[in-house]
Amino acid sequence: MKKNYLLGMALMASLSFYSCDKEVVYVQDGNGVESVADGAQIITLQVENGGDGLATRAGRPLYSAEAKQTIENVKLWICDGDGAGNVKYVKEISDWNTDDVSTVYTTGGHGRQTTIELKDADKLAAGTYKIYAVGYSNSSAYTLTDVTNVAKESTFNENMVLPCSTVGEEIFAGQMELTVEKGKGFKKPVVLNRQVAGAFAYVKDIPFMEGAKYLKLVASAQNQSLVLGNFNSFDLTGNGSGNANVKYVVNGTNGKSGSETYVISTIDLNKWFTAIKDDNGDNLIDAGENWKNPCRPSSSPTAGTYPTFQKGSAFGGEFVIPFAHVDGKQTLTLQLTNAGGKVLRSWKVNLGSTDEQLKQTITCWNSGSTDWSTSLSGELANTYSLVRNHLYGIGTRMNDEANPEKPGVDPDPNPENPNDKPESLNNKQELVLKVNDNWEVIHGMELD
Template sequence: MRKKYLLEMALMASLSFYSCDKEVIYVQDGEGVESVAAGAQIITLQVENGGDGLATRAGRPLYSAEAKQTIENVKLWICDADGKVVVYVKNINDWNTSSAAYETGGHGRQATIELKDADKLAAGSYKVYAVGYSNSSDYDLSAVTEVKKTEEGEGKYTFKENMVLPLSNTVGEEIFAGQMVLRVEDGKGFKKPIVLNRQVAGAFAYVKDIPYMAGAKYLKLVTSAQNQSLVLGKFNSVDLTGNGSGNGTNVKYVVNGTNGKSEGNEICSIDLNEWFTTIKDENGDNLIDTDNNWAKPEKYKGHALFEKGSVFGGEFVIPFAHVDGKQTLTLQLTKGNGDVLRSWKVNLGSADEQVTSNENNNKVTYWTGLAWDEYATVESANSYSLVRNHLYGIGTRMYDNPSNPGVDPNPGDPDPDPTPENPNDKPESLNNKQELVLKVNDNWEVIHGMELE
């Protein structure tokens, strides 16, 4: 009996020792934050919108509203309560292979960092920042990559919030970032996630029934304004619950672009000769012929991914503010020299929350160049801002590969002429349209469906 008792006590002691020194025991505190045994300090990096995309340049191309990421690097740093003195820095340069998928709220990736020994934080308040970006980025990422731990002395490094990232390209590039406030209590551990969300907007045109006009060569999606630098700040660091679902109070309207140009910009230019064998109208219906004339464009490893007769173009966009009295987005049919043959206004629907919620004083937050402020006026269906982590689309395009959602690339071709129509893949007809309606999507926060006028 005594021998059995001693064996049980020894087993309990060994388990207790193992739990404290070899593994971390997590305890939910009822508020969505986990505390940990033995004073362990753990931060979980979570990047929203996971997936394996095919990159043709820095970042990934925008082919649909699918929630994805292809970043290779995540940098995390911890500051004091004032956000100036950097006490810890961590670089992850192989994010897509070292992180793991997670399903909470969406399809993202996450990695866990444990602070040990000299890296452990003393009791007090801290600010945690993290940025996810691509190799060979078109952004000037000096403000991120040069963040380093503060050293004492005359020339010590001081971190500045609201980092401005100039862009060398004319279109946006996907980048993720987030921030959280961390309170460390004496003698207590913690486990807390920091969620990184997309910092740019997106826009695409997915249309069919293209009017035939002599000399037509391009369909262009153009804007009333353009910003050339991105501001990392005023983060919406929440775990979004669905791709483009709206997420209630978690939806934010933030224009985090700066360094604007006086004129607008082409978001995308669709070369019709890449989609049609010949620009012609032999059947006399005033539309570009599609039967035996659609070029079945091969965008992903030889597989056509679009409905027969359709064309597609899209890009990520640095957010910009609406210009009073000007149409924000316009779709133009042009000649090769840029002469406009026909144009369509691209509007937000009258029930779109970016219009209706702002009537309820949910203003658009924007960067003044020095600080964050709010618009004094509401958005309208014609004149609206392109805001962070919202996708503005003409037509419906939920997946890069609609025949096999979420899997990319697909070993087989989707049906180019589906019957019945695929509700997740439906180009907008331009025939007899005067106005287009935008739709916005996230994990992506919101997917906006746009209207053509």
């Protein structure tokens, strides 16, 4: 799971983002920030790294719970603090990940940061303000009109609703409140956190069944728009470790109608195995020399430039727009299907019985009243919500490289690596999900 932070102008408070590696964009909360000259107004934007899209797409693919970021753009707004949303200052930053735009930082968290000083006509008069920031990708799957069109002297909508053409894409956002005193300067951080959830299946020992072609991770619901609001805005210092600042928020809306399940990710087994066969008669798809890494470039790839996996495994995952649980319906299921979609075998994917989420009341966006007034209780091991900045994983995979000390090597499964351990599907009826929040918290999932 992953987390990215944006350390915003000294004006800004913190913004936070996580759940599948921590990817949060934020501005530090003021602790340990150096003093500034009288009257200086400085904002430090910081995107912290806190997490299957195996195909080329607009945002980064999800290969693990690793804390990292690949966003290209960050946009920041300073608005009057009276609730009217009048924009007093706008800053757009492109090519965020290049060294001449932002630099690596390791204080508090780790990620990239840049500093903005307000001077001359841009300086803020005494008063109260709200600062917002959003970090996003080029050619995004989101409709970003509400982000790109908000200019100085226009009105800022605190709860932007962004339609999405996919199940989700990584995006960061955060907010802070600022009080400017006459004759005094400031240096404040704004924290941007990941605004989506993540879900993946990392499995091995796949049953052989005639005609088997896909492993699909399906869900009981799917939202088609993301709401940027009700931010966490904390500097989450551990990737998926959880702390007192963890939130449980469903910031998705515009759900698909109907009673069918919705596919989050699809693993094409023909991309992982040269043939779907069982020559040794153990009722599992042959691995060994029959296995291949579909992410490995075909010609002389540079080690460390592509993800590696345990030999014999298969991986699929995606960033997901958060959604609330559906009473009486299994939230996630892993299905083995043929080319036509017929389910040959399935496994229920459950939260562990001691998972902290089962104790929580979930805050949800209420599209009818356009506010955060809905509270959802009754989270169960098999009927649970996918919440913002939490990563839900079958198996354990903490890094894009199966063994970061040996980049470019697809290792044999023994000895087992506790940080890279695909879940066996042999003779099991239950899958275990792990939710990673620096992602803020990591939840362990079980197969049923």
